[in-house]
Amino acid sequence: MRAATFFLVICGAFVCFSFDLYVGNKLMYSSADIENTMSWSSFVSFIENYSRMMRLDSPSTGEVGDFQYLVWNGHTVGFAKDSNVFVVDGATTKSKVVPLVDILSAFQLPFIQEQSKIVLPDMMITKIFQTDDIIDITYNGSNALSFAGRQNQIEIISNGFVSIDNQIYQPGQSIRVIPTDKKIDQKIEMPGLIRVILFKETFTTKExxxxxxxxxxxxxxxxxxxxxxxxxxxxxxxxxxxxxxxxxxxxxxxxxxxxxxxxxxxxxxxxxxxxxxxxxxxxxxxxxxxxxxxxxxxxxxxxxxxx
Amino acid sequence: MRKQILIFMVLLPVVLFCRNYTIFYLDENLLPVSVSLNYEKEDVLNFIFEKLSDPVPGTMSFVPKNLLRAYFFVEKALVIDLRSSALLGIDFQQERYFVHQLLRTIFENFKAIDSVYITVDGKRKDRLVNYVDIRYGFPRQIWSSWPIEGGS
Incomplete structure (x- = not known):
């Protein structure tokens, strides 16, 4: 009985304090650290991996004495190991670990926060642009979109965790509805660009x-x-x-x-x-x-x- | 044992530095036949042209010998300059299949190239010989697979 209680307490502690970090559906980091925190080295390695995955500029890292810093996306975060001081864009806080939520907010990265889980998008749309016959979608990360043609509209649907204008759309959610009397003819995919070609089923010439x-x-x-x-x-x-x-x-x-x-x-x-x-x-x-x-x-x- | 080590030492650089290239020839029904070849030197395009003009047994090729005059890379485009004398006398079918064989092979082996431009005798021309339009670039998307489908 005592052993079972001990086991439940340990499990409970793990649930309370464990923390998982996802990019889309992919688990990138999991630990029993205090909720939503991670060590400096894990944090640096995660940001390096994430920027690579998303085809964003790589962060620069360095150290001065015991102060280690990382510059990314126009923001600087740093950590002084000996004094447990953490710096985000010049503002200092006393902390032994990286407060991830504060940092992600400072980096202006959209994310979903659940109890013991943080989810970052695996696709970041930078622009949706439509001309007469073409819809261009520029993005970072991997393509997680599908398109559904309905009467007089084309719906862009998320197949992953897709961010646009700082909002994250989960799988199955509609991202945008584009009104058009044309249909989808082709989808051409290049790194960072999806080009949807539209056409009218009635041909301009009959002769x-x-x-x-x-x-x-x-x-x-x-x-x-x-x-x-x-x-x-x-x-x-x-x-x-x-x-x-x-x-x-x-x-x-x-x-x-x-x-x-x-x-x-x-x-x-x-x-x-x-x-x-x-x-x-x-x-x-x-x-x-x-x-x-x-x-x-x-x-x-x-x-x-x-x- | 010593002999085996010696053979291993001799073969090691070959294994390490050889790269595989895929060359597209044609069978008797004009369907593509891909052949993988090793090459360790740097002048890959000359090697590809040389191999394209020398089909392996059981295949044929519409790429003539001594065809390539020069080539250069401009960002993600490859410009190839061809010798008109090597293309003399080719017919409608040969001209098209020559283009397909060449572009299919180039796009297969140069993954960073998005488009290919063809010039002849150092000049931009309208037609390759008589039929194929070479005023504009050829895109990867079309020739990353064989551009002929269907039929029996």
Missing amino acids: VVALKFEQIMQIPENGFLLLYSDGDDRIIIRSYSPDFEGSDWPVYAQNKKIAQQIAAQFNLKLEICPLYNLPIERLCMVVLLSDSSRISQIEDYLKELLQ
Whole structure:
């Protein structure tokens, strides 16, 4: 009985004083220290790891005598081991350990504080920017977003612990709703940037201009340009280029969607290659066919798609 | 035992400094065939061009020999300057597959490169030979996988 009581007391003490530090769902630090505190060396190593994980500037550290300091995000924290003095941006407090909550606040890091747990975001959105056909999201950390297209809106949903404007969104929470009559066509991910390409399902052109690839002299101004020639049953569409900084992506996305549908319907290969005769930022493709009589069927199917 | 140690000592630098590079050739159906090769020197791009023009048995390549004139890196872009004489006489299909083979191989081996620009004989040109537009950069996203899909 006595042993059981002793065990319960010890367990209780652990629950009361233990402290876990998470980045998203990832446990980064766990100890039986006084709630929400950690040793100086653990703190320094955590900040170094966190800045690396989030692709933020690394902290600088140093020491003068027994005074150790860390400079990060425009703020300085320091700790004098012998005198147990702790400094946050010039303000001193007597403490043997790092008061994490004070420091995170000083560093202007958003966090969620629960009983014996602190959770930092694993994604920090710095900006959501929308133009006509593109939504750009710049961020630090890892991509923890999903997108749901609903009628006349696109919802950005958190899949992790995502911060924006100092607020943290937990998994499943809606971060933002963007009103638009367009749909999501593609999501392109680069380190620190998610670019969502939107398109309107109704195509701007409904007219199809079919021309023999070899005989093209002057490209007509309007209509979907369907170039064709003899070949090995494939469709070729133009790729986009970094030189256009995204302005050619919506047309590329529409071209690819139409080409995929035609390729599936007529069992053709789909090739992406910037052919000179394919005009830039224009709905167009080249179809190479082993049986040239199929072009009229393809033209009819394309007209149906554009309707 | 002494002999084994000697062999080990000789092979150690080779193992330590060799790096693996992936070269894309084509099979008889024009599907990509990747081959992994070791190379320990610094001039990797010349090595890649040399290997691309020399397909392993059972494969073919549309990359001709003596093609690369020069190359340079500009931030995250790679500019390659090609010799027009080496590209003479290639047809529509060869011109496209040459571009796919080359870009697929470059993006596979140079992970820090986001785009590739092609110049010919030291000058910017509109077309590589007759068909492929080389006025603009080629993005990693397209050629980080084989840019031809579907069909039978």
